[in-house]
Amino acid sequence: MDINAYITSGILELYVAGVLSEKENEEVYELMQKHPEVLQEVLEIEAAVVKLTAATSQRTNTHILDIVKQELKLNENTKTKVVSINKPKYNWITYTGWAASILLAVGLFWTLNQNKKLENDMRITKTHQSLLETQIETSKNSLTEANTLISVLRDDSIYKIPLAGQGSFTDTYAKVYWDKATERIFLDAEGLPEPPKGKVYQVWSLTLNPLTPTSLGTIDDFATDSNKIFEIQNTNTSEAFGITLEPKGGSATPTMEQLYTLGVVTS
Amino acid sequence: MEMEELVKKFQNKDVKAFEKLYAMYSDSMHGVIYNIVRDHNVAEEVMQDVFVKVWQKSESYSKQKGRFFTWILNIARNAAIDKTRSKSFKKVKQNLNADFFVDIIQTSESLDDKTNAIGIKAFVDKLDEKCKIVIDLLYFKGYTQSEASETLNIPIGTIKTRNRNCIKILRGLVLN
Numbered sequence: 001m002d003i004n005a006y007i008t009s010g011i012l013e014l015y016v017a018g019v020l021s022e023k024e025n026e027e028v029y030e031l032m033q034k035h036p037e038v039l040q041e042v043l044e045i046e047a048a049v050v051k052l053t054a055a056t057s058q059r060t061n062t063h064i065l066d067i068v069k070q071e072l073k074l075n076e077n078t079k080t081k082v083v084s085i086n087k088p089k090y091n092w093i094t095y096t097g098w099a100a101s102i103l104l105a106v107g108l109f110w111t112l113n114q115n116k117k118l119e120n121d122m123r124i125t126k127t128h129q130s131l132l133e134t135q136i137e138t139s140k141n142s143l144t145e146a147n148t149l150i151s152v153l154r155d156d157s158i159y160k161i162p163l164a165g166q167g168s169f170t171d172t173y174a175k176v177y178w179d180k181a182t183e184r185i186f187l188d189a190e191g192l193p194e195p196p197k198g199k200v201y202q203v204w205s206l207t208l209n210p211l212t213p214t215s216l217g218t219i220d221d222f223a224t225d226s227n228k229i230f231e232i233q234n235t236n237t238s239e240a241f242g243i244t245l246e247p248k249g250g251s252a253t254p255t256m257e258q259l260y261t262l263g264v265v266t267s
Numbered sequence: 268m269e270m271e272e273l274v275k276k277f278q279n280k281d282v283k284a285f286e287k288l289y290a291m292y293s294d295s296m297h298g299v300i301y302n303i304v305r306d307h308n309v310a311e312e313v314m315q316d317v318f319v320k321v322w323q324k325s326e327s328y329s330k331q332k333g334r335f336f337t338w339i340l341n342i343a344r345n346a347a348i349d350k351t352r353s354k355s356f357k358k359v360k361q362n363l364n365a366d367f368f369v370d371i372i373q374t375s376e377s378l379d380d381k382t383n384a385i386g387i388k389a390f391v392d393k394l395d396e397k398c399k400i401v402i403d404l405l406y407f408k409g410y411t412q413s414e415a416s417e418t419l420n421i422p423i424g425t426i427k428t429r430n431r432n433c434i435k436i437l438r439g440l441v442l443n
Contacts, residue, residue, distance in 0.1 A: 010431030017405040017430075018337040019412050025333045046336050048438040049406055050291075053340075055388075056298030056368045056407070064297075064311060065289050068318040074282050 006031070007041050016045045142226075149229060152177050152186055161241055163261035165191075174261045176241045183235050187243075189219065190228040192260060195245060202246040204254050205238040208264070213242070218250040240264045274335050278325045285322060292336060293318070296343040302368045302407045303347035313350050317343045344409035368407050369399045389440070398433035405430055 014020055015028045032039040152158055163174040173191035178184075187203060195201055203216040216232050244251075245258040276284035296317060301310040321339055328338045372391045391399070400419060404410040405426075416423045 008431065010427040013430050013434045014405070014412065014427060016334060016337055018333060018341050018409070019405065020333075022332065026331050029331050029333075042334070044438055044442060045434055046334060048434060048441050050295045050336060051441045052402070052437060053296075053298040053368075053406065054294035056302050056371050057294045058301070058371065059297060059307065059310075061293045061297045061314065064314045064318070065286065065293065067315055068289075068322070069282070071315065071319055072322050074285070074322075 001031075003031075003035050003037060007038060012038070012041050013045050016042065016049055145227070145229075149186065152179060155179070157181060159265060161263045161265050163241060163243065163263035166259045166262050167257075169260045172260050174243060174263075176263065178234065178238070178265070183233065185216070185232050185234045185241070187219075187230045187232060188228065189222065189230065189243070192222075192228075192243065194223055198248050199245050200248055200250065201243050201260070202250045202254065203232060204242040204244065205234060205236040206240040206242055207237070208239045213254050214238075215250065215252075216241075218246065238265060270335070271330065274328070274330070278328065280322075280325070288335070288339075289318065292339055295336075296339060298368070298371075299340065299343050299407050300347040302371060302403075303344070304350055309350060310347075313343075313346050317346045320346070340406075341409065344407075348409070368403050369394070394436070395433070397429060398436065401426060401430050402433055402437075 011020070011024070012028065015025065020028070028038070028042070032042060157180070159176075159178040159180070161176040161178060163176060164170075165172040172193065175188040175191075177186040177188070179186075189201065192201065200218040200220060201222060202218045204213045205216050206213050214236050216234055216236075219230055222228070240263060242254065242262040243260045244254040244256070245260060246255060273284050273287060277288055293314070297310060297314055300313045300317070301307070304310050304313060317339070320342055324342075328335060332338075369391050372388055401415065404415045404418060405412075410418065412423050412426050415426050419426070421429075
């Protein structure tokens with residue numbers, strides 16, 4: 001093959017233009033491998049065409065590559081550039097959001113805690129209040145009792161019977177205030193010692209001729225009563241009053257060895 | 268051969284190789300595309316489509332079938348021509364692609380642009396009208412030899428030799 005004639009035929013210009021058949025293209029490729037002058041010719045034709053076509057572009061086109069790479073998700077640099085513009089915004093919003101959430105959570109927690117505290121305080125106050133109410137009630141009761149006592153002590157129609165200590169209990173004493181109209185006595189037992197465990201004081205109404213004791217009942221709350229004044233029902237026509245120490249529950253007849261105090265009604 | 272190496276790397280999805288090839292041929296492709304669509308926004312759109320396609324279809328290129336430049340030139344010309352046939356394009360731009368590439372170069376005002384720098388303007392000014400047309404049809408518009416022969420109403424063989432002579436003059440001017 002005459003290589004020069006082949007070159008000057010114009011086929012290589014058409015090869016670069018891309019208008020040859022597939023077979024012709026392969027032929028040119030093979031000749032380029034074998035003949036450096038064919039290759040050189042093709043390179044020069046191509047270079048000239050590239051320059052001419054490039055001259056027709058009146059723009060710089062480098063920015064298009066960035067768009068292409070972004071579309072193909074190729075360039076890490078372009079990517080980070082794009083991200084770096086958006087990232088601060090993203091972070092700002094995220095951080096603000098998180099900060100707001102945390103603040104809200106802390107606020108809620110604080111409010112809940114406050115609420116619990118207040119509820120607790122209220123419970124304590126309520127307890128305290130009911131305690132005070134009880135105290136007031138107790139005081140009221142004491143006052144009523146005291147007033148009753150005063151009225152009894154001032155009443156002329158009330159019999160005052162001192163009960164003197166008997167036998168080995170001479171250092172003990174008691175007083176009975178007998179209101180016949182309302183059939184009750186007030187026993188002032190402050191002069192009696194606290195009864196031993198398992199024992200109670202029993203109050204007796206006595207008639208003297210013949211000597212007949214009638215139980216007025218036992219004083220079960222001796223230890224707990226603060227003023228040691230006991231109101232007792234008495235419907236008897238008593239001539240004397242006595243107090244004996246008896247086993248818990250009381251006895252049918254008084255144990256005379258344990259007679260603490262005794263006093264006769266003088267009219 | 269350096270060029271073959273570069274293309275091989277590109278076909279193995281080497282981004283750096285892709286960037287190098289873009290630097291080598293992007294202005295050329297833009298010139299071809301702009302000459303067809305005659306609208307800067309549309310040209311840019313087509314450019315993007317072309318180079319996305321070039322990357323995605325890289326394995327379809329084979330050196331036995333032709334030059335790498337010729338391969339992307341074909342993709343660019345086809346994409347630009349497809350664009351001019353699209354409905355949206357026809358509405359706005361009609362009968363504009365009857366112009367040749369030369370008027371773009373000749374109407375270029377700027378003195379320090381790349382056209383002047385490589386002396387293309389001087390060449391185009393001196394270029395024979397027949398050369399302007401044949402180069403425009405074969406390289407810019409992607410006409411086949413027989414299509415060009417029909418359009419210019421001259422024999423196929425004459426297209427081949429005329430083109431050879433025109434490119435020879437071009438080479439003398441731009442490659443020194």
